[in-house]
Amino acid sequence: MTALAHPRVLIPESKIRQRILELANEISYDYRGKEITAICVLKGSYIFFADLIRGLARPLNCEFMGVSSYGTKTVSSGEVKITLDMTEPANGKHIIIVEDIVDTGLTMQYLLNHLKARKPASIKVCTLLLKPESMKCDVQLDYVGFRIANEFVVGYGLDYAGSYRQIPYIGVLDNET
Ligand code: 5GP
16 A cells, blocks of 8 residues: 655645634525525535535535546546436425535536426525636526645545545645646
8 A cells, every 4th residue: 555645735624614604604694594505416415415414504405416527537528427426306395505626617507407407496505716818608507615735635535536534624736737
C-alpha cells in the first residue's frame, strides 16, 4: 500500500467550518416557514452535505442523487448521467441541490433542468466551491461557499481517482494535474 501525498492546503478546515455556519444561517433564514428537501449530489458532496444540514434550523428531508460526469480524468467530459435518483417525488417540494463544486456548470445545468421538469415548489443550488473562470454556461447558483481559481482540488469529500476524500481540508494536488 502506498502512502497518500499531502495536497497543498487551499482552504483550511477552520475556514470551511466557519463558512458552512454562515451558509446554514442564511439558508435557514431564507426558508423560514418552509420545509426543505435537501439533495446531496453523490459522491463528492456528502461530507459538505452532512455538515451543512446539521446547521439548518428548518424541517428537513434528505435525498441523495448520483450524477456521473468524471471518470479518473481531471477535465470535464460534459457528459452527465443520473446514476441514482430521489426516492420521493420532487413535486411541490422546496428543493436545495447541495453540490461540492461547480466547474463548467454543465452538471448543475443538467440537474436543474431535470429537476425543474418535476415541478418542485422552488429549487435552489448550494455549492461549496465555484470555479468562475471555468464556467461554460449561465447556471443559477444561489449559495456559494468559496470561489476558487481554475485548479484541481481534492479533500473534504472531493476525490482524485477515488482517493483523498477523507482529507479534512480543501487541497491542491500540484504534481497530479
Ligand atoms: P462541471 O459539470 O461543473 O464541470 O463539473 C462538476 C463535477 O466535476 C463536480 O461535481 C465534481 O465531481 C467534478 N469536479 C470539477 N472540478 C473538480 C475539482 O477541482 N476536483 C474534483 N475532485 N472534482 C471536480
